[in-house]
Amino acid sequence: MSRIASVLIPMPLPEAFDYAEPEGMGLEPGDQVSVPLGPRLIRGVVVQLREALGGNRPLKPVAERLAEPPLPPGTVEFVQWAARYAVDAPGQPLAIALRGARAPKPRPVRMVAATGVLPARPTPARSRVLEAAAIAMPPADLARAAGVSSGVVKGLVDEGVLAVREVTADPAFAPPDLGRAGAELNPSQAAAAEGLSAMVAPGGFAVALLDGVTGSGKTEVYLEAAAAALARDPGAQVLILLPEIALTQAVIARVARRFGAEPGEWHSDVAPPGRRRVWEAVAAGSCRIVVGARSALFLPFRKLSLIVVDEEHDGSFKQEDGFIYQARDLAVARGKIEDALVVLASATPSLESLRNAETGRYRWLRLAARHGTARLPDIELVDLRQTPPEAGRWLSPPLVQAMGETWARGEQSLLFLNRRGYAPLVLCKACGERMTAPDTDSWLVEHRYTGRLVCHLTGFSMPKPAACPHCGAKESLVSIGPGVERVEEEARALFPEARIAVFSSDTVFDAREARRLVETMAAGEIDILVATQAAAKGHNFPKLTLVGVVDADLGLRGGDLRAAERTYQLLAQATGRAGRKDRPGRALLQTYAPEHAVMQALKAQDRDAFVAAEMAERELAGLPPFGRLAAVIGSGPDAAQLDAFMQGMAAAAPNTPGVEVYGPADAPLGLVRGRRRKRFLVRADRGVDLSAYMAAWRARVRPPGQIRVAIDIDPYSFL
Ligand code: ADP
Numbered sequence: 001m002s003r004i005a006s007v008l009i010p011m012p013l014p015e016a017f018d019y020a021e022p023e024g025m026g027l028e029p030g031d032q033v034s035v036p037l038g039p040r041l042i043r044g045v046v047v048q049l050r051e052a053l054g055g056n057r058p059l060k061p062v063a064e065r066l067a068e069p070p071l072p073p074g075t076v077e078f079v080q081w082a083a084r085y086a087v088d089a090p091g092q093p094l095a096i097a098l099r100g101a102r103a104p105k106p107r108p109v110r111m112v113a114a115t116g117v118l119p120a121r122p123t124p125a126r127s128r129v130l131e132a133a134a135i136a137m138p139p140a141d142l143a144r145a146a147g148v149s150s151g152v153v154k155g156l157v158d159e160g161v162l163a164v165r166e167v168t169a170d171p172a173f174a175p176p177d178l179g180r181a182g183a184e185l186n187p188s189q190a191a192a193a194e195g196l197s198a199m200v201a202p203g204g205f206a207v208a209l210l211d212g213v214t215g216s217g218k219t220e221v222y223l224e225a226a227a228a229a230l231a232r233d234p235g236a237q238v239l240i241l242l243p244e245i246a247l248t249q250a251v252i253a254r255v256a257r258r259f260g261a262e263p264g265e266w267h268s269d270v271a272p273p274g275r276r277r278v279w280e281a282v283a284a285g286s287c288r289i290v291v292g293a294r295s296a297l298f299l300p301f302r303k304l305s306l307i308v309v310d311e312e313h314d315g316s317f318k319q320e321d322g323f324i325y326q327a328r329d330l331a332v333a334r335g336k337i338e339d340a341l342v343v344l345a346s347a348t349p350s351l352e353s354l355r356n357a358e359t360g361r362y363r364w365l366r367l368a369a370r371h372g373t374a375r376l377p378d379i380e381l382v383d384l385r386q387t388p389p390e391a392g393r394w395l396s397p398p399l400v401q402a403m404g405e406t407w408a409r410g411e412q413s414l415l416f417l418n419r420r421g422y423a424p425l426v427l428c429k430a431c432g433e434r435m436t437a438p439d440t441d442s443w444l445v446e447h448r449y450t451g452r453l454v455c456h457l458t459g460f461s462m463p464k465p466a467a468c469p470h471c472g473a474k475e476s477l478v479s480i481g482p483g484v485e486r487v488e489e490e491a492r493a494l495f496p497e498a499r500i501a502v503f504s505s506d507t508v509f510d511a512r513e514a515r516r517l518v519e520t521m522a523a524g525e526i527d528i529l530v531a532t533q534a535a536a537k538g539h540n541f542p543k544l545t546l547v548g549v550v551d552a553d554l555g556l557r558g559g560d561l562r563a564a565e566r567t568y569q570l571l572a573q574a575t576g577r578a579g580r581k582d583r584p585g586r587a588l589l590q591t592y593a594p595e596h597a598v599m600q601a602l603k604a605q606d607r608d609a610f611v612a613a614e615m616a617e618r619e620l621a622g623l624p625p626f627g628r629l630a631a632v633i634g635s636g637p638d639a640a641q642l643d644a645f646m647q648g649m650a651a652a653a654p655n656t657p658g659v660e661v662y663g664p665a666d667a668p669l670g671l672v673r674g675r676r677r678k679r680f681l682v683r684a685d686r687g688v689d690l691s692a693y694m695a696a697w698r699a700r701v702r703p704p705g706q707i708r709v710a711i712d713i714d715p716y717s718f719l
Pocket of ligand 1: 219
């Protein structure tokens with residue numbers, strides 16, 4: 001009896017396609033295959049095999065079973081689960097899962113080595129080559145080492161004295177050394193580590209919330225859980241997810257120290273051959289620890305036993321374009337599929353995770369205080385109405401004074417402002433025109449380093465014009481508000497002797513640069529660091545004793561569901577940088593709203609009170625974590641066509657108890673890349689399967705070709 005293979009293709013197609021299995025191919029679920037799709041052959045993954053019942057129309061056969069590692073069953077199941085959850089095509093997460101499989105292999109390098117044959121005509125130059133050729137090396141290196149021209153090497157190759165081999169630089173991952181001891185834990189850390197080890201020991205799915213202030217030793221504790229997981233089973237694998245590439249570097253170094261072996265590194269800055277290497281080693285089970293960004297969740301783990309989501313509250317775990325997903329939530333789902341322990345770690349956990357901990361769904365492990373003698377910083381609110389900065393300046397007198405004192409003591413300051421560039425807005429003082437991108441509603445941000453105006457949403461940029469493009473007035477464009485570059489300029493004017501650096505995604509392009517800057521800061525070679533959130537988290541800077549938050553109110557202005565929560569988290573993280581070991585720290589928050597609940601909670605360092613108040617508000621409104629949200633974003637080039645479609649979509653919304661649909665409304669960002677945008681917001685009671693509801697709704701409408709509909713389950717952005 002012949003069989004039918006359902007093959008999932010890494011493209012936005014609604015479902016897997018059926019193909020006939022050629023006689024004797026012996027396919028298994030998870031196999032990578034090549035199948036015909038239209039006129040082309042394309043790579044896909046077998047997700048199911050079943051007996052052909054006959055009488056069906058003939059199917060095209062699978063063209064080839066690829067000599068590539070299959071996706072393990074857990075990965076196949078996870079991909080399908082994720083697609084259903086996100087109400088998207090399963091080919092989308094599959095494309096993420098295959099990213100490493102499709103990357104080019106590390107390129108082979110040509111090496112020459114001596115064969116043992118002696119040269120027919122020995123010369124001093126030839127002898128020097130033979131001596132150097134004891135070690136295999138590329139021909140050019142050999143010529144250089146022997147001090148001869150490349151012709152001499154080539155002549156010896158032609159004579160058979162030297163042989164050329166192609167070698168692939170694809171070193172295996174060293175196994176973790178489980179005999180190494182970790183840090184000696186303090187009693188609170190030891191209790192948490194034992195709690196996690198006890199959860200890992202029996203195997204099986206469970207979730208723990210590891211909750212402790214910055215510097216309390218969460219990393220030390222979850223590394224102990226990793227050691228326990230790895231020791232339990234020689235095939236066990238561990239995944240550590242981090243929200244930012246800059247943070248992966250520090251954790252990779254700590255993992256390497258703890259286990260005497262480099263972990264697999266997975267994020268967008270890893271070059272394709274490096275990704276291929278990690279992907280294959282993870283699939284083979286030989287790479288046992290991976291440290292990576294959110295997409296590492298889609299790697300083909302064979303035996304995933306522990307997933308750590310560090311800084312679990314961080315909004316960067318939400319992927320907003322393409323396949324839209326929240327990696328923290330998917331980590332819990334993957335943990336369930338793989339029977340793994342999931343550890344969510346944070347100093348300021350998300351309300352969702354705190355709620356799950358309060359209700360007992362997650363085990364709640366709290367780390368008491370900072371490790372050793374390190375104390376939390378004193379937090380002061382600087383009321384900008386009372387002590388404003390001078391006109392055209394952004395640092396208030398109390399903050400400037402504190403910076404001066406810190407510098408005089410030889411200690412470091414961090415000025416935190418979550419805004420890239422020089423100024424967030426450029427306007428014409430003659431006509432009032434605000435500079436925006438031609439096809440997008442967002443303001444252009446001025447960057448002085450590059451002299452350009454940049455759209456942070458689309459990447460559009462243009463040189464700053466000499467005259468207003470609207471009214472033509474010359475030299476009328478003024479920069480409004482501060483970005484990190486402008487604060488740096490002010491700090492330089494105030495402290496011309498100080499060593500000042502900027503840390504933002506514009507100045508720190510890649511992981512290596514981030515590591516270099518973090519190391520320079522940690523070594524005390526920077527006096528004042530002006531940073532966006534890229535530097536606000538996770539790093540340990542022993543001489544940092546002052547954190548100045550330039551605009552503490554910034555995040556509150558967005559006004560979305562999580563504005564207060566996010567502001568609290570970000571500011572708690574940023575201020576938590578100050579004061580380590582034996583040096584007490586100070587944090588000064590510049591605010592126009594010192595009476596706001598967020599500012600008061602920060603000042604009192606009373607997270608629990610803040611969380612309780614915020615939870616009460618959310619519960620009253622039925623918002624997450626007490627209810628569910630989803631957004632629908634419709635976009636298209638033509639406003640009238642989009643309007644008509646969205647009205648039709650509103651009429652098609654299924655009527656289900658416990659679900660409310662709001663909209664369609666103009667999106668706050670009404671125009672992006674020339675496309676108009678409109679939104680629905682859907683609120684549902686917790687018991688509702690919101691993904692199923694959204695799938696049913698979507699199935700009732702058929703958007704015209706130019707209109708795109710994106711569904712965002714549990715939206716973080718409301719723009
Ligand atoms: P967190 O992850 O909670 O911010 P870390 O694990 O990074 O905390 O710990 C903060 C600093 O304190 C690190 O430099 C870490 O090496 C050190 N540390 C924490 N616990 C211990 C311990 N038990 N022994 C030695 N050093 C520790």
